[in-house]
Amino acid sequence: MSKKVPKQEYEKTLSFRLQQWFEGSKDPYLGNVEMRPQEEFIEDDDAVLMRDMERKRRKERVYDLANNWEVSGFEKLYKIFSACFCVFLVVMLLIAVSYLPSYGHAENPVNNEVSERYIEKGLEETGAVNIVTGMILDYRAFDTLGESHVLFIATCTVLILLRKDKKKDENGNSIEVSDRIYEPKDDVILQTAARILVPPIIIFGIYVILGGHLGPGGGFSGGAIIGAGLILYLNAFGFRKTERFFTEKTYKTLSVCALGCYCLAKSYSFYTGANHIESVIPLGMPGAILSSGLILVLNICVGIVVAGTMYTFYVMFRKGGY
């Protein structure tokens, strides 16, 4: 049991003062130091002149490269040392590369039981003809989920950094100049080219996404192609046309829905896999468009996120907001 000390006595102890100092409730200078308001510093013209001359002379002395051997020597040494450092780095990296196993050799450490399993059982277990997609979206779907989130977070950061300032000056005009003034004004060549090119580009992107488990392609590449098509359309026809179907709200809804769908689908397959429950989703015939279980759904989700991200990046760079 601690001894109860009266308050007056406690205030004399070191611990009380320490606590006071720590909390900042007591200014140690108050009452101990004589305080006076600071005098304004007024410099006479002679002193200013003297100081300027002194500075100029010093500058001349320092940057007089012909006579100042320290500076000129340093500059020479700097060049020599930077060249030496570059050569050293290149040699180090080349030596490191020379220790890597040669490309395509059968006894490389890459060719272990993991890749063996992917190649032998991949089609059987994932139902995807394209082993790469089977690997990315089935065995390593968790990594792909992280990648999609990285893209989403990158867009959020760009949204924060490049958002247009909404502050207005006295006349009610926004402070930052809108980029819309520099928009192309009905460029005939660009519009005709876009009219011909944009539909095939977007259809090709959809094909790449939907055929991800059958041939080369997948959500990421297909999404990037669709995003590029949307950017071309935007460039040709301006923001007014694209705003009819793609605004910030559309982007947010689409990405959140796609990411949530991805999370749910993958949680389901993780849950069933970890608990050795038979999944109800059939793998289907390998080679058919509706096959390979969840891979098609996951591909579509990734494609939506990537396409939206690419388009949003461009829009944010162009005018900082939809």
Next chain:
Amino acid sequence: MQIFTNILLGFLIICAIAASLSKNLLNTILIFMSYSLVMSIIWILLESPDLAITEAAVGAGVTSVLFFVTLKKIRAMVKTEQEKGEEKHE
């Protein structure tokens, strides 16, 4: 085929050096674009068409467009008065 691959690899090195040595930022982006295109052909030769599609779409397409927009934003694509004068002089 081996010779073709070697030519492309040599082109990659030339592009990488040229992009870092080029004084004009617009030229640097164009060189970077061609680097990505050659890289996508090399991916096909290495039998990974998935990566080739992605490289062509992202590396040569979207990234370069973003670079162009950035250059436009920082007004680096606008010619200075001095350069315009030099052109007239020529």
